[in-house]
Amino acid sequence: MLRIVIADDELPIREWLNYCLKDKNTKLKIVGIASDGLQAQELAVQEKPDVVIMDIRMPKMDGITAMKNIKKVLPQTEFVILTNYADFSYAKQAITCGAKEYILKSELRSSELIEILVKIEEERYTQYDRPRIADQLERAAQKTLTEHSGEHIDTNNQFIEKALMYIHEHFDKTISLADVAGQVYRSPEYFSRLFKEVTGENFSIYLINYRLTQARKLLINTDFKITDIAYRVGYQNPSYFSRLYKKYMGITPEDERRKNSLKAK
Known part of the structure; x- marks a missing residue:
C-alpha cells in the first residue's frame, strides 16, 4: 500500500x-x-x-x-x-x-x-524488502524449487512464459504486477524477483517497453490518431502516453510518425 x-x-x-x-x-x-x-x-x-x-x-x-x-x-x-x-x-x-x-x-x-x-x-516491489512473512514465503517457494535442481530452470521458464503470454494478450488493458502474478499462482513479491531473474528486466519496465513497441508499429503502419493509439496500447491518458514515449523511445509520437512518413516518400 x-x-x-x-x-x-x-x-x-x-x-x-x-x-x-x-x-x-x-x-x-x-x-x-x-x-x-x-x-x-x-x-x-x-x-x-x-x-x-x-x-x-x-x-x-x-x-x-x-x-x-x-x-x-x-x-x-x-x-x-x-x-x-x-x-x-x-x-x-x-x-x-x-x-x-x-x-x-x-x-x-x-x-x-x-x-x-x-x-x-x-x-517499489522490485527495489525494497517486503514484510518478513512475504520473505518467508519466498524462501519456502525457492527451497521447494531448488530441491529439484534439474527442474528448477524449466519450471521458472514455464511460469514466465505463461506470464509473458498473458502480458502480450492483455497489454491493451489495465494490468498490474499483482494481476500477472495471480495468473501463475505466485505472490507478487516472488513473481517480481523471478521475472527479473528470467527476463533481465523489471516487470513494470518490460510492460512499458512492450506497450511502446506496439505503439511504434501502429504509428508507422496505421493512420490511427495518437489518442487512439494510446488507448490501444493500454494508456487512458494520451498526454501521459506521449511523455512516456518521449522518455523511453527518445522521440515524441508525432515526430516518430513524421520521421517514418518522410522515409516512405
Whole structure:
C-alpha cells in the first residue's frame, strides 16, 4: 500500500485529489494533506509517506525546497509534482532534483495520476524488502524449487512464459504486477524477483517497453490518431502516453510518425 501526502495551496485541488484517491484504490492511502510547503515538510517527516503529491508554487516554502528537505530525511520517498504552464521550466528543475513525475494542472486526470501511483508501487516491489512473512514465503517457494535442481530452470521458464503470454494478450488493458502474478499462482513479491531473474528486466519496465513497441508499429503502419493509439496500447491518458514515449523511445509520437512518413516518400 502506498502512503500518500497531498500538498497544494489551492483548496479545490486538494479536495479533488483527496476525492480521486481516497477509497478509489485499495493500494492507496492518504495519510496527510498540507496547504503550504512548510506544512508538507512537517507532515512528511511525521508520517513518512511513500509518495508526496505536491504543487511547485506554495506559500511559506516552495515545492522544490520542500522536496529537497524531505529527501534529506526520507530518501526513499517519491514525488509527483503538479505545475501550471508558467512553471514548466521549474518543473524540469524538480525532475532533476529527484521528482518521479510532473503533471500539468491543466491536464490533470485521475486516471493518469492513479496510473503513475500504481507504477510507483510496482517499482517499489522490485527495489525494497517486503514484510518478513512475504520473505518467508519466498524462501519456502525457492527451497521447494531448488530441491529439484534439474527442474528448477524449466519450471521458472514455464511460469514466465505463461506470464509473458498473458502480458502480450492483455497489454491493451489495465494490468498490474499483482494481476500477472495471480495468473501463475505466485505472490507478487516472488513473481517480481523471478521475472527479473528470467527476463533481465523489471516487470513494470518490460510492460512499458512492450506497450511502446506496439505503439511504434501502429504509428508507422496505421493512420490511427495518437489518442487512439494510446488507448490501444493500454494508456487512458494520451498526454501521459506521449511523455512516456518521449522518455523511453527518445522521440515524441508525432515526430516518430513524421520521421517514418518522410522515409516512405
